[in-house]
Every structure is written in C-alpha cells, then in structure tokens.
Amino acid sequence: MGADQYDEMITHLKGVYPYEGCGLLLGKGDRVSTVRGVENRRQERANDRYEIDPRDILRIEKEASREGLDIIGFFHSHPDHPDRPSEFDRERAWPEYRYIIVSVHNGSDVSARSWVLSGENGTFQEEELTIEG
Amino acid sequence: MNFTEEQIERYSRHIILPEVGGTGQAKLLESSAFVLGAGGLGSPSLLYLAAAGVGTIGIVDADCVDLSNLQRQIIHNNQKIGMAKVESARETIEALNPDVKVNVYNERLTADNIRELIRDYDILLDGSDNFPTRFLMNDAAFFEKRTLVSGSMFRFDGQVTTFKPHEGLPCYRCLYPEPPPKGLVPSCQEAGVLGALAGVIGVLQAVEAIKEILGTGDSLAGNLLVFDALKMNFRKVKVRRDPECNLCGENPTINELITYEEACEIQAARSEGG
Numbered sequence: 001m002g003a004d005q006y007d008e009m010i011t012h013l014k015g016v017y018p019y020e021g022c023g024l025l026l027g028k029g030d031r032v033s034t035v036r037g038v039e040n041r042r043q044e045r046a047n048d049r050y051e052i053d054p055r056d057i058l059r060i061e062k063e064a065s066r067e068g069l070d071i072i073g074f075f076h077s078h079p080d081h082p083d084r085p086s087e088f089d090r091e092r093a094w095p096e097y098r099y100i101i102v103s104v105h106n107g108s109d110v111s112a113r114s115w116v117l118s119g120e121n122g123t124f125q126e127e128e129l130t131i132e133g
Numbered sequence: 134m135n136f137t138e139e140q141i142e143r144y145s146r147h148i149i150l151p152e153v154g155g156t157g158q159a160k161l162l163e164s165s166a167f168v169l170g171a172g173g174l175g176s177p178s179l180l181y182l183a184a185a186g187v188g189t190i191g192i193v194d195a196d197c198v199d200l201s202n203l204q205r206q207i208i209h210n211n212q213k214i215g216m217a218k219v220e221s222a223r224e225t226i227e228a229l230n231p232d233v234k235v236n237v238y239n240e241r242l243t244a245d246n247i248r249e250l251i252r253d254y255d256i257l258l259d260g261s262d263n264f265p266t267r268f269l270m271n272d273a274a275f276f277e278k279r280t281l282v283s284g285s286m287f288r289f290d291g292q293v294t295t296f297k298p299h300e301g302l303p304c305y306r307c308l309y310p311e312p313p314p315k316g317l318v319p320s321c322q323e324a325g326v327l328g329a330l331a332g333v334i335g336v337l338q339a340v341e342a343i344k345e346i347l348g349t350g351d352s353l354a355g356n357l358l359v360f361d362a363l364k365m366n367f368r369k370v371k372v373r374r375d376p377e378c379n380l381c382g383e384n385p386t387i388n389e390l391i392t393y394e395e396a397c398e399i400q401a402a403r404s405e406g407g
C-alpha cells in the first residue's frame with residue numbers, strides 16, 4: 001500500500017483510540033489503493049470488538065465499483081494490544097480477504113501487520129505489508 | 134440498486150458478509166425462485182428464501198392445509214386449516230417480508246402447464262411428495278435449462294442435491310431412470326416422517342438455492358447429501374452423469390414431457406416431501 005494510504009489508516013485509528021477503529025481496504029489483487037475508515041458500530045466492548053455498519057459497506061461497495069476497485073480486505077486496531085489476530089478475529093475472518101491489524105499503544109505507538117486466513121486449516125498466515133513512497 | 138433504510142436494517146447481517154454484501158443482496162432481491170409444494174420441505178425453504186429477500190417467489194400446490202400437516206409444515210398454522218396451502222403460505226410470507234412478491238398457483242403441475250410456469254423463474258426447488266411430479270419437474274427443468282434443487286425425505290432419512298444437466302452435471306434420471314412401480318414404496322402417510330427432519334432438508338435446499346443465486350461457494354451438483362437423523366450423520370456421495378440417461382444422455386429417448394400418473398398411480402412415495 002502507498003504511504004498516503006497507510007498514514008490515512010493510522011490517523012483514523014489513532015483518532016478513535018482508546019476504542020477499536022476499523023475500515024475497508026480497496027484495491028486490486030494484493031495492492032491497496034484506497035482506505036476507508038468507518039465508524040465502529042459496536043456500543044459494548046468497543047475497546048476490543050468492531051462491527052461495520054451495513055450502510056458503510058453499501059456506500060463503499062458503490063464507490064469501489066465506480067472506481068473499478070474491489071474490496072480486498074479490512075483493517076482494524078487493537079488498542080494497547082499486539083498486532084496479532086485474536087481468536088475472535090479468526091472466527092470472523094473470510095478466506096481471500098486481507099486483514100491489517102494495527103496495534104495502537106497509548107494512542108501513539110503503532111505497528112501494523114497483514115494477515116490472510118488460510119482456507120485449508122482456517123489459521124491466519126502473516127503476509128508482508130509493504131509501504132511504498 | 135438503492136436500498137431503503139428498512140432494507141439496510143433487514144438485510145444488514147447479509148450485507149456485512151463479504152461474500153454477500155450489497156451486490157449479493159441486490160442479486161437476491163432481483164432473483165426469482167419457484168417452489169414446488171408448500172408442504173414439509175417447501176415450508177422451511179419458503180420461509181428462508183423470503184427472509185433472505187428473494188424478490189419473487191412462485192409457489193405451486195393444489196392441497197389445502199390439514200391438521201395432520203402441522204407436525205412439520207411450519208409455514209401454516211391452526212387458523213389456516215382448510216385454506217389452500219398456497220394462500221396460507223402467501224399470507225405468512227407477506228407478513229414476514231413485504232419485499233417479496235409472491236405468485237401462487239393453486240393447481241397440480243402437469244405436462245401442459247409446468248414449462249410455462251417455471252420459465253419465469255431463475256431457480257427451482259422441488260419439495261414434492263410423489264414420484265410422478267418429481268420426474269415431471271426434473272424433465273421440465275432440463276428442457277427449460279433451469280437449475281433444480283431437490284430435497285426428499287422418508288422416516289428419519291433425508292437427501293438433498295442440485296441438478297444442472299444443462300451444465301453437464303447429472304439430472305434426477307441419471308440417478309433414477311424411471312419411477313418405481315406402483316405400491317412398491319410407502320408414502321409419508323403410510324410410513325411417517327420425523328417433522329423436524331423436514332426443517333433440516335428444506336433449509337438445506339434454501340441454503341443451496343441462495344448460494345446458486347449468489348454464485349458463491351461449492352454447488353451440490355454432482356453430489357448427493359444424505360442425512361441420517363437417527364445416527365446424526367451427513368454423508369456426501371458423488372453422483373455421476375449417466376451418458377445413457379434417457380433424458381440428458383448422449384442418445385436421449387425422452388424428447389417431450391411424460392405424464393406418469395396413469396402408469397404409476399402412487400399418490401406419495403419414497404421421495405415424500407409433504
């Protein structure tokens with residue numbers, strides 16, 4: 001993904017700290033060209049759970065099709081927790097989509113890793129997250 | 134398409150699934166399904182197709198609701214006894230989801246009416262309770278090139294599969310070339326059927342039909358899913374297209390619809406759906 005997209009994602013996630021932030025990754029193949037941060041719809045346990053509003057999905061789906069892009073994945077933050085998928089993340093994940101998990105410590109220290117669910121055994125495999133430019 | 138606020142709420146659990154999303158939900162709303170029989174299998178199929186927002190649903194059934202149906206035919210209720218099943222089903226569906234347009238056909242399917250009836254629908258579900266209808270539906274689906282999701286049950290056993298002979302996959306006649314002789318197999322009325330089994334099989338048919346509409350996941354076509362409720366065991370058995378099949382084989386002998394009622398007068402059979 002580009003540095004601009006990365007920064008936009010991080011800014012969104014820092015902005016909602018100490019709650020979990022989330023959003024969608026648009027692009028083609030494994031290349032993210034647009035990030036869209038959305039509101040975490042979760043009222044309870046919003047510090048360690050996220051849920052995306054179907055209205056946001058619809059809006060972003062339309063935008064993606066207008067731009068000739070696909071929804072290729074999702075990102076969310078783990079406030080004050082590591083950038084590894086939780087068991088809950090694994091249960092909710094879909095094969096073939098990319099999940100970028102961003103750890104946000106104290107609202108400022110960040111680290112990000114990208115994960116793909118393996119269809120065969122249902123475990124997350126890390127893939128290299130490359131920031132360009 | 135543009136969803137209303139009510140539709141976004143109603144289908145929100147679909148829309149947030151990446152495999153469905155707004156695009157898939159729009160496909161469902163623009164799709165149509167034809168359900169043969171508003172009985173044991175048709176009831177749960179219809180309820181879930183309607184809940185999912187399949188935009189147009191056709192229902193054919195010539196029977197009226199009877200008290201002995203209510204042990205398994207959950208789209209009907211006590212107040213509907215004596216009412217035509219298709220009308221009863223229509224009322225339940227309209228109360229469940231006003232997005233769905235329901236077309237009812239309070240008649241028996243025959244060689245004369247079936248092709249015209251099913252032609253307008255994207256996908257067909259067979260929950261019929263007798264062999265003549267099951268063969269008629271299979272043949273008509275083949276001639277009209279429609280995918281047919283078939284369910285059947287008997288006592289504690291159920292089966293589900295999808296027929297797509299127009300895509301080179303087997304049809305019902307590849308499995309069973311001809312209806313069994315009259316009286317060979319008992320009907321539900323004679324043999325009984327576990328009511329909740331109808332739910333398992335009818336819902337599997339709905340799941341399969343919805344996947345076909347969405348074009349997602351693996352189709353059951355070419356496989357027969359067999360459920361044994363007593364052993365609580367699912368088995369998936371490969372079924373192959375029969376090159377000698379009289380209908381979809383290389384040298385077909387069936388070139389038009391056949392009415393089996395006269396040759397085979399069984400009212401209900403092993404493939405009980407009602």
